[in-house]
Each structure stands twice: as C-alpha cells, then as structure tokens.
Amino acid sequence: MAHGIAAQGLEIPIYIWYDSYPTHSGEGYEGRVSRVSPDSPYGLASLNLTNIRESDQGWYECKVVFLNRSPNQHKNGTWFHLDVHGGAVIMVPPTNQTKLEGEKVQFSCEAKALPGNVTVKWYREGVYVKEVAALETRVTIRRDGSLIVNPVSADDSGQYMCEVTNGIGDPQSASAFLNVEYPAKVTFTPTVQYLPFRLAGVVQCYIKANPPLQYVTWTKDKRLLEPYQTKDIVIMNNGSLLFTRVNQNHQGRYTCTPYNAQGTQGSSGPMEVLVRKPPVFTVEPDSLYQRKVGETVEMHCDAQEAEGTQKPNIQWQRRDGSPLQRNRVRANGGNITIEGLRRTDFGFYQCVASNEVATIVTATQLVVEGTQPHAPYNVTANATEFAVTLSWLPGYSGGPDYKQEYTIW
Known part of the structure; x- marks a missing residue:
C-alpha cells in the first residue's frame, strides 16, 4: 500500500494492492498509478506514477500490511519525497493598452514554475527593451515580471512580448499592443514650396496624428483661408492643400494647423509659396535615329521656363531604366552624343526637363543597324x-x- 500526506497531515492511500484482490487507485490517481512490472530492477512493491502534476509533489510512504497479523504499533513503511519540476507558465499575460503621450504604462507578465527561479525578458517589436535606445532611460522590469514604461512617447507604440523561462522546456511568451495617442502635430515645415502656373499643384502639410487626423486649418498671409468657399482650392484627406489650377494670386505665406480627437500641438512654421511656370521644350530630338554599328549619333534637346528667366535641369535616360555607358556618352547642355554604337544601344531614349514645379519628357528611338x-x-x-x-x-x-x-x- 502506498499513501501520501495531505495538507491536514492525514494519510490518504493513493494505491492499494492485495494479492488476488482488485487494485485500488486513490482519487486523482486513477489511470496514472500502478506497480512496476515483475522484471523491473526495482522492488516488487515499487510504484510507477505517470502524467506527473504539480499537485503530486510531496512525501510518499510504501507500507506493507499483513491481513492475518495484528497491526504493528510501529511504522514499517519507507518514505520518499517527490520533487516535481516543470517549465515556466504565464498565469497573468499582458493585455492591449491605450495611453496618452506622457502617461505611464504597465504590462503584467506573472509566471509560475517549479522550481520558481523564473527569468522574465521583455521585447518591443522583437528587440530586447534594454537594447532599444529610445526606451533605455524610461523602462523598468519589476521583480513580479511586469514592464513599466514611464513616460510613454508617440514612438513607443507597437507590440510588446514577455518571455519567461526557468531553464526547463521551451520558453513561454505572450504579447500585447501599446497604442500611444497624442494631439496632431506638424513634423516638418519646408520654408519654400512651389506651385506650377496654370497646372494643378499641392502645398504639403507634413502631419503625424494618433488618433487619425480630423481636420486642418490653413492661413494665407496671416488670414484664415476658407478653401470650401474659395475656387480652385481643396483640402486633401492628408491635410495638404490642393490647387486645381494655379494662378499668381495663390502666391503667399501659408501656415497649417492639424487637429485630431486629442487636439493639436500647434501650427506649422510659415511656408513661402511661390508660383513658377513649368518648363517647355524649345528643341526636341528627332522621333527616330538610324545608325550603323561603330558610328556616332548626336541627339538634340533643349528647354526653358515659359518666361525664359531660368534654365530647367535637362537629363537623358533610357526608357527601360538601363544605365547609359558613360565611357561612350558625352552630354553638352541638352545634347547627347553616343560614340562607337553597339547592338545594346538600340532602344528608346528620353530627354527629361524639370524645375521645382514640373517635369516634362520627350522620347526618341535609336536603331542600330548591322547587328544580330x-x-x-x-x-x-x-x-x-x-x-x-x-x-x-x-x-x-x-x-x-x-x-x-x-x-x-
């Protein structure tokens, strides 16, 4: 007969075997306890316990009882202690949280293990939090395994994962998402932006917001701009200002102020908006150039701004994106010369003219004869x-x- 000691100190039989009688298994041990096989190197009364549980830990006594004899006053059993070891298990996992920028956030990660020497590590987007430079001075891992970030910043949003282990089995992990909300803010203010005369153009307002952007107000020359009452001007979903047909009256000094459910962090700096005319071609290449292998071809192109005051940037490129062979290609203004033509020079070429407000393209085809x-x-x-x-x-x-x-x- 084998029994264990309950919390009250009572002996509770877990397995009873009498020769020629059915065996008995105690409550909770059914199907998990049996005698060892006769050919086992252990004693015939040794016990085999399977599917070990945490509750199985404790003292066990093997006791021999003879039914035809008076019970002994003295104990005749042998005592054993069972230590149950198991890997760490997360009992209280972290949960998703939403915080305002500047507040404190705490993620729980309560684990249980046998033995209880649990190590807890926290990761943000797969990187150990102690190695994230932006978190280094604001993060704390407490003895109970919880993670504290104080104060949270907008860039702290993301997935946080706790990993627990006591060296037995594979580490266990659980994740939660941190959503940091903050008032809408302008992240970048270009001092100058350009609009193309008589074309559509956009004045950008570079915004970051969580929760999402709700609306943006604009000023022009220190006066509130009402785009819904102004012809040819529309506020886009991202807050930028769309001019459907630019004219000289659109030139001026602009500011934008974004808002979301948390409010705003203020206006942008002043942006000088200048109206420029797009470039136009004054010389275009022929539609087709035909040359033989080894010959030279010169293709002509030139452009200027409509009023002729400034020279746009002019470049040549292959339409398929392959690079020009610089050792055989010479550029002079808008003209391009290719020497020692080869089969690989066959194809379409583009002359690209651009200024601050627009890019225009014209194309030509080069045919190299006498090739495969x-x-x-x-x-x-x-x-x-x-x-x-x-x-x-x-x-x-x-x-x-x-x-x-x-x-x-």
Missing part, C-alpha cells in the same frame, strides 16, 4: 487538347533588309 536580330517579345502560348499555338512579336531584325528566321524547340 533582337529577341522576340510578347510571347504567348494557347494550349488545346491536342496542340499548342505560339505567337510573338518580332524584335528588330538587325538591319532594314535582313530577313529573320525562327527556331522553336
């Missing part, structure tokens, strides 16, 4: 039950009189 044929494109396949039909568009043949032949394999 170019690969076909727009290749498609149409399959039926018994056949496949292939179709494509031919690439450049390599010369005006060259005939292309195709091999399919």
Whole structure:
C-alpha cells in the first residue's frame, strides 16, 4: 500500500494492492498509478506514477500490511519525497493598452514554475527593451515580471512580448499592443514650396496624428483661408492643400494647423509659396535615329521656363531604366552624343526637363543597324487538347533588309 500526506497531515492511500484482490487507485490517481512490472530492477512493491502534476509533489510512504497479523504499533513503511519540476507558465499575460503621450504604462507578465527561479525578458517589436535606445532611460522590469514604461512617447507604440523561462522546456511568451495617442502635430515645415502656373499643384502639410487626423486649418498671409468657399482650392484627406489650377494670386505665406480627437500641438512654421511656370521644350530630338554599328549619333534637346528667366535641369535616360555607358556618352547642355554604337544601344531614349514645379519628357528611338536580330517579345502560348499555338512579336531584325528566321524547340 502506498499513501501520501495531505495538507491536514492525514494519510490518504493513493494505491492499494492485495494479492488476488482488485487494485485500488486513490482519487486523482486513477489511470496514472500502478506497480512496476515483475522484471523491473526495482522492488516488487515499487510504484510507477505517470502524467506527473504539480499537485503530486510531496512525501510518499510504501507500507506493507499483513491481513492475518495484528497491526504493528510501529511504522514499517519507507518514505520518499517527490520533487516535481516543470517549465515556466504565464498565469497573468499582458493585455492591449491605450495611453496618452506622457502617461505611464504597465504590462503584467506573472509566471509560475517549479522550481520558481523564473527569468522574465521583455521585447518591443522583437528587440530586447534594454537594447532599444529610445526606451533605455524610461523602462523598468519589476521583480513580479511586469514592464513599466514611464513616460510613454508617440514612438513607443507597437507590440510588446514577455518571455519567461526557468531553464526547463521551451520558453513561454505572450504579447500585447501599446497604442500611444497624442494631439496632431506638424513634423516638418519646408520654408519654400512651389506651385506650377496654370497646372494643378499641392502645398504639403507634413502631419503625424494618433488618433487619425480630423481636420486642418490653413492661413494665407496671416488670414484664415476658407478653401470650401474659395475656387480652385481643396483640402486633401492628408491635410495638404490642393490647387486645381494655379494662378499668381495663390502666391503667399501659408501656415497649417492639424487637429485630431486629442487636439493639436500647434501650427506649422510659415511656408513661402511661390508660383513658377513649368518648363517647355524649345528643341526636341528627332522621333527616330538610324545608325550603323561603330558610328556616332548626336541627339538634340533643349528647354526653358515659359518666361525664359531660368534654365530647367535637362537629363537623358533610357526608357527601360538601363544605365547609359558613360565611357561612350558625352552630354553638352541638352545634347547627347553616343560614340562607337553597339547592338545594346538600340532602344528608346528620353530627354527629361524639370524645375521645382514640373517635369516634362520627350522620347526618341535609336536603331542600330548591322547587328544580330533582337529577341522576340510578347510571347504567348494557347494550349488545346491536342496542340499548342505560339505567337510573338518580332524584335528588330538587325538591319532594314535582313530577313529573320525562327527556331522553336
């Protein structure tokens, strides 16, 4: 017979075995307790306990009783103590929280383990909080495992995860999200912004807000601007000011003030808005240039602002994004010269003219003759039950009189 000692000090049998009688398992031990097999190296009365629980920890006595003898006055049992070890388990996990900027937040992470030497670590977005420079002076991990951030800032929003372990089994973890709210604020104020004359343009108000932005007020030359009563001006969802058709009267000094449910942190600095005319091409390249391999091609392009007061920036680029071969390419103003033409120079080129308010593009094609044929494109396949039909568009043949032949394999 084996029994344990309950909290009141009473002996509670957990397993009773009498030869030729059915065995008895105590409450809570059904299906988990049995004698060892006869060929076990342990004694025949040894006990096998499975599916160990925390409540199984304690003292156990193996006691032999003879039914045909008077009970002994002295104890004849052997005592054993069972220590139950188990990995850490989170009993009180952290929960999602919303705080105002400047307040204190505390996340719980209460864990239980056997033995109880639990180590708790906290991570923000996967990075250990002690290694997050922005949190270093504001974060505390308490002895009970909870995390305190005091005071919270707008950039502290994110996922926080606690990880617990006592060295047994895999670490356990639980996560919660911190949402930090703050009044809407302007994050950046450009001193000068430009609008394109007679085109659509935008004056940006760079805003950060949580909860989301509700509305923005604007001033022009220190007077409140009422865009809903002003033709050609609309406040966009992000708070910026859209001018559907810019004129000279839109030039001036502007400020913006954003608001959300928490209010505002103030207005932007003054932004000088200047109206500029977009560039126009005065010289455009030919629509097509045809040259032979090894020859040189010069393509012309020039632009100016509409009133001719300033020169826009002019650059050449390949339409497919591949780089120009600088060792064979020379630029002179808006003109470009490519020497020693090769098969790879074949393609479309763009002349790009830009100023502060607009970018304009014109394109030309360069055909390099006397080369191998170019690969076909727009290749498609149409399959039926018994056949496949292939179709494509031919690439450049390599010369005006060259005939292309195709091999399919």
